[in-house]
Amino acid sequence: MGSASPSYKGHRYPVEIISYCVWLYHRFPLSFRDVEELLLERGVFVSHETVRRWCAKFGQAYANALRCRRPRPGDKWHLDEVFVRINGERKYLWRAVDQDGNVLDILMQNRRDKAAARRFFRRLLKRTGAVPRVVITDKLRSYGAAHREVMPSVEHRSHKGLNNRAENSHQPTRQRERVMKGFRSVGGAQRFLAAFSGISPHFRPRRHLMTATAYRAEMTLRFAIWEQVTGADSRPTTA
Structure with missing residues (x-):
């Protein structure tokens, strides 16, 4: 319901x-x-x-x-992060999608180190209420370190070529970023992208x-x- x-x-x-x-x-x-x-x-x-x-x-x-x-998320999750420049400072947008391209969650953070990856993993598990069978990421080492700590029983595949689905899911965000001529603050970007990631894909079968x-x-x-x-x-x- x-x-x-x-x-x-x-x-x-x-x-x-x-x-x-x-x-x-x-x-x-x-x-x-x-x-x-x-x-x-x-x-x-x-x-x-x-x-x-x-x-x-x-x-x-x-x-x-x-x-x-929405139905329960799939059991294969793709995670990726891209940099977003806000007021001249580099921030990172973390995103997770399942094998069907459904956006599971997004999070704006200042870094892409182990602590940031761990924070995103824990937030993702809490918001979805599910545990995946497989997590697919690029070769950023922060993913491996956080994965071993937060979800060690889940299979982790680290390969750039396997993660195109997550990378492609960033394209609508990049388009909006250009139209809006950049985001003004981290909080503003998080609020907009959280709503945008929930509404826009609904109308994009x-x-x-x-x-x-x-x-x-x-x-x-x-x-x-x-x-x-x-x-x-x-x-x-x-x-």
């Missing part, structure tokens, strides 16, 4: 507009001003600052609800493996789930 829909008490705009703005911002490489303009073309007057507040308030709640509706009919049916189902988690499907109807 998923979590209850968030409360919209005190908001004068209907849930359909709020959820639509959050969907636009997290699904497509748009700025808050771009979303404002798209709604203006439809006759809806919303400021970019209001869009920003909606995304900050509801984005993570929507992402959490979507995660509650593996289309290249699907027929057009199957893709449309899958997207119809995913939009229905989106309406459930946002509460848009619970709006009372009139005759």
Whole structure:
């Protein structure tokens, strides 16, 4: 069962507009001003600052609800880290995905040493509530040291060529980073990417493996789930 829909008490705009703005911002490489303009073309007057507040308030709640509706993660986890420059300083974005490409968790950290890898391993186990059969990483030694300490019974494969799935999962983040002209702070990057990693993949099925009919049916189902988690499907109807 998923979590209850968030409360919209005190908001004068209907849930359909709020959820639509959050969907636009997290699904497509748009700025808050771009979303404002798209709604203006439809006759809806919303400021970019209001869009920003909606995304900050509801984005993570929507992402959490979507995660509650996902099946259990696969038993093969791919882990990878990439550097992100914030205010001229190099930080590291740690990411874990399963063999199906589902994002399990992300974490912004200052380093990529053993302590950082151990922290990410423990957070990952706690958030997923599962233990993998295999963990696949690149050749960064921090992974091996943390693996032996946190999950020694799990098989660890360290090979750069085996970890393309995790590396490819960074591409949407890089795209958004360019659109946003970089992140302003570590906390801001963590908050945005946590919501983005939960919402954006929901609308990105593996289309290249699907027929057009199957893709449309899958997207119809995913939009229905989106309406459930946002509460848009619970709006009372009139005759």
